[in-house]
Amino acid sequence: MNDRKTVGKRNRTALALLFLALAAVAVLLSLPAYRFTSSVYTKKSANTFVGDEKYQEVRAEVDAVAEEYRASGMEVSVSESVTERTNSKGETTSMVAFSVDNTFTRTGWSFLGAGIGSAWVLLGILLCLAMSAACAAAGTIGSIDEPYRELDGRSASFRSASYYLALIAMVLVPVFFMVNTVLMSRRVGLYIEGLLTDGKEALFSALDGFLFDGQGGEALEDMLDGLKFKNTGTVWLVLPCAGAMMAAGIQLRRGAIRHTVMRGVLYAFVIALCVFILYPYYVMLVTGFRSIAETNDSDFLHLFPVQWRFENLAHIIDRGVLRYLGNSLLIAGGATAIALLCGIPAAYAMARMCFKGKNIFLGFVIVSQMFSPVVLLIGISQLMSALHLYDSVVGLMFINAAFNQAFAIWLLRGTFVSISPEMEQAAKIDGCNTVGSLVRVLIPMAAPGIVTTLIFIFINAWNEYTISTVLISTATKRPITVGITQFSSFNMIEWQNLFAASLLATIPVVILFMCIEKHLTSGLTAGGVKG
Amino acid sequence: MNKTLQNKIKPYIWLLPSIILMAVFVIFPIVIVFKLAFSEVSKSGVVGGFVGFKNFRDAIGLPAFKTVMLNTLYWVVSVVGLSTVLGFIIAMVLNQKFHGRKIARAILVLPWATSLVIQASVWNYIIKYEYGNLNNILLNLGIIKEAINWRSSYQIEFIWECGVGIFVTIPFVTFCVLSGLQSIDSTLYEAADIDGASYWDKLWRITVPLVKPSLTVSTVLNIIYVFNSFPIVYTMTKGAPANKTDTLVTYLYMLNYYNRQKGPATALSVIGFLVLCLCAGVYMVSVMRKEEDL
CATH class of the missing domain: 1.10.3720.10 (MetI-like)
Structure with missing residues (x-):
């Protein structure tokens, strides 16, 4: 009897932790996930040295432009970069480039409607976590005092599902960041350089809508080219939350977290090892069926040949x-x-x-x-x-x-x-x-x-x-x-x-x-x- | 009388084909190499008279001799050392019971079953600067922003060669250690559990001592295989630049077939052979001891 009581107490704590973590995820996603910086106005001033008369003049001009943007409600800042060169006569010339940068943030939730690939990944994470919580609830209703081995089949599989779903969500978090980087930096760069054309329209219009409220227009390519972004770390914090949910799932499932963690480490090691060993064979396989142009192309984007050339x-x-x-x-x-x-x-x-x-x-x-x-x-x-x-x-x-x-x-x-x-x-x-x-x-x-x-x-x-x-x-x-x-x-x-x-x-x-x-x-x- | 004589000779007849095969194709080349090493050998391979240790002096006097010897040492020590440690760890993991263990073992065998030329060619492609697969994948994943030159200097290239050497050597060590691990009586661990031994106690007091014989055998054999390994260095750098990444076997190959310095090349062969004999001696002692234990 005593045993059942402790089990029940532990399971309740686990369940509480699980829902707390889910709530934390919801909060985290409403915080800024990425901070973007794009320049909205640039001005280059040749033969200008920092502090001289011309500098002051141009600076004032740029400040005025910035002020206009501020008046329209944008959060902008002015940055400058100086290029100095010495010509053949030994004279130093200097050029100052001013840029009015618009800094803005996007929350995790807003990515859901962005229409780019990472939206699906984020959706996947959220669905897994929500279903994990739902499964945990379904697996404990009426049986919260019972340890896993005494459960009926249905509750047991619900509890297992809860653990696995949280695990999948954990794996998907880094994928989200990777997809974002690939799309917003590498893919955009390749489109702009003209090395890739398929799907350019779709991605650019989606990014235009997501980042610039559809105002990009003609300047869209330049704006995307100069786009800088940094993740604020809030979405990374989803990872420990999902981890906590997984831990709770383990508690509900087996009641032996340490054992499960050790198994997890074991499987992670074995999978990493196998991937590493298979890697050269994968390279052999895909390269063997590529076209000659593709093997020597530094910019091909595909993990597999565009066309398998048997x-x-x-x-x-x-x-x-x-x-x-x-x-x-x-x-x-x-x-x-x-x-x-x-x-x-x-x-x-x-x-x-x-x-x-x-x-x-x-x-x-x-x-x-x-x-x-x-x-x-x-x-x-x-x-x-x-x-x-x-x-x-x-x-x-x-x-x-x-x-x-x-x-x-x-x-x-x-x-x-x-x-x-x-x-x-x-x-x-x-x-x-x-x-x-x-x-x-x-x-x-x-x-x-x-x-x-x-x-x-x-x-x-x-x-x-x-x-x-x-x-x-x-x-x-x-x-x-x-x-x-x-x-x-x-x-x-x-x-x-x-x-x-x-x-x-x-x-x-x-x-x-x-x-x-x-x-x-x-x-x-x-x-x-x-x- | 006739019968006993027949019985006495019989075993040798059974051994004869094997002895002839090895005498002709193993012992004879050894004799030839020794003879050449002490003879004058012209560029075209014409063998002259006895010259004593001249070829050895020439070999030691070669400008690349010291580099090559040091490279061989680094190559053998790093590849054998690291693959033994890593192979041991992997064997410990693969000795656990888990789903997919059979698949994991089958995958681990792959580098062992693949020809070294092919392995080396694939890695050669993977680490290409301009279009290599590694840069490509890392760029696509957004882990790096610009392609990295993975082979910016010959030292780094040599490290890559060692890496490939380790990659292909690990399976052998792992399977040697696994065979040792599987022969350990599980009751030893049960007894240790009853005595309340920790994981590390069991590792150092039971596993390591009992796996040691297999580990010795695999290490000595590996020293020999790695010492003799030719295709990796030959495929990846051909010893370039200026023999800076050569090991003894690739160097003597180049010396003999490209530079036509046959005299010093045979002297190097003899030096290599003597080093191997030393290892063989150690190996024989350890195997014989193991035989006695059985």
């Missing part, structure tokens, strides 16, 4: 990308086959047989993982010319196989050791020889481990770049990693082709890698991988 794919295929992919497939496939053909017997011997020098061989296997082909490049290219494998796909297969051999043995040995030898012994009793028992019994049983090893070696060989650049000189024998570099020469990089080809090179291996991802954590550190 013909980029056709173009890169014309330039031989399919052949490069085929070469990569051949090299990586061949390397994997060789590595496994040599590696499986060796791993089997290491796992099942006792012999002298086993530990030495094991030590060698571990150490040879360290030998990167890059440091040995010079030696490898000499060797390959001696073997007549220079500029040959077969040579690359062997090199990749050899440098992945250690890893193959290490991982396969681990797999074989983890499988009990009893089945093989049974097979031997039934008359199988060692090879038979390996092929018929052990390999099928070790299939998952073998597949993991196979995919890993395949990916390493597929992504290999350095050795291939050195060893392959004929264009048609290049693997894809080398092939894509034809799109970037010193004077010109064809970004769209480069990334379209990169996408084709990346997608298959990424899919393969994701298939073995859950095996990565088991036995990874034992073997040590990545090439």
Whole structure:
């Protein structure tokens, strides 16, 4: 009973806090949200030094204009800026520019009727908060003393909804500011410079109505160009209010704010991480399907291509990308086959047989993982010319196989050791020889481990770049990693082709890698991988 | 008698293909590199007689030698150090139970699965000054007012290269640490909870000591991979200006294939190889110790 009483008391406090925060939001939005400054009158006076006669004269003139504006009820101020220059004769000239600035504010509520994109965001914030409060009320009517777990389904979902709606409102607050900045500064600037034309009319007439009461007329572009704005911070204060409402929602929902906040931090971290990791892939994807003009345009505004140019794919295929992919497939496939053909017997011997020098061989296997082909490049290219494998796909297969051999043995040995030898012994009793028992019994049983090893070696060989650049000189024998570099020469990089080809090179291996991802954590550190 | 001999030889026959493969394509190049390093090598690659340590003296005497060595040190220390710390933190987070954990892990694998040339090219485009994607997004969001030159000096470019190196190395560390974390017996934490241990107590007394072996292995392996990493620097700056952003491997590549200074290049190869051997030794000791523990 006591428990119910505390729960009820807490829930009432939470509910009160929630409505208080909602009321605070209403008040905050009726305060000035943005302070705008636009110049209504400018006067430039050449050959004028601050304080001299001409200055006084012009200043008086400007002051008179300002006074006129004040008389009509505007809040204006006079500002001046001085430009000094020294000419070739060493004389200093000075120019004073006077400007009558009109300063005015717009409240949060007034944005709702502004007719620009941010109005929708603000509307969204308000709707979420109002619905959050409504849901909180609906979820507690008649059940305010009951903790969440004893609630009936309807009240429980109302309380949950209250929390989620407040959360959405919180996320939308920064979006509001971003949209405002994009529209009133960046977008306007681009329209005025003529770099963008679509939707200019609509935005300008909306801003005219919102900021200048439709009085902009001819001078509208100049007025918007010289527009300065600063947010007063009142709309930012909606954020803590929404936070308070969310906290209240959490209290109503679970009664454990700390736990929920920790979860929130966890999800925020994971989402931020994923966005960061996906970012280069997003760039690859959208740039790969842009037109060449768009990739080199500093002013394109679109997160996605204006028009998805799938013909980029056709173009890169014309330039031989399919052949490069085929070469990569051949090299990586061949390397994997060789590595496994040599590696499986060796791993089997290491796992099942006792012999002298086993530990030495094991030590060698571990150490040879360290030998990167890059440091040995010079030696490898000499060797390959001696073997007549220079500029040959077969040579690359062997090199990749050899440098992945250690890893193959290490991982396969681990797999074989983890499988009990009893089945093989049974097979031997039934008359199988060692090879038979390996092929018929052990390999099928070790299939998952073998597949993991196979995919890993395949990916390493597929992504290999350095050795291939050195060893392959004929264009048609290049693997894809080398092939894509034809799109970037010193004077010109064809970004769209480069990334379209990169996408084709990346997608298959990424899919393969994701298939073995859950095996990565088991036995990874034992073997040590990545090439 | 015949039977026992056969049994004695048999394991070696099973090992033979593997041994031949590695002997020809791994050991032989090592021998060649060592031989070249102590021989006179002409610009066209003709190998002359034994010259002792002349190539090494030439290599050390190269004007860029000191810069390149320091760069290699900065490169390895910063990339391995930061990716280990960040990878550890990310692994701790991904080891929690939450919705979408599988998706998060699958996404984390991406940089690992992607070819380094491609990664480096994409970042190269992202940080372009005139039309790079980063400037574009920041401008559009109104976070910056004017395009920022992200690569205004070679020092900054080198930092970007390190950044990309860290980006592609983190997944490996994370998965190594995750495999360590998953092998920890959860009853240890339950016992600690009963004893009233705090989160930090559990982190320092249970998690860190038990993850340490995986962390050692991943760190040593990373030192080697990062030391050998060629495509990032080669794609992003090609060591420009004047080898100021080169690391050892890109420098020796340039020296050998562009400047045709084959003698010093092989000497650098040997130096690099010896550094790697040192790491390999440390690695072997730590792996062997881990094997004994099992």
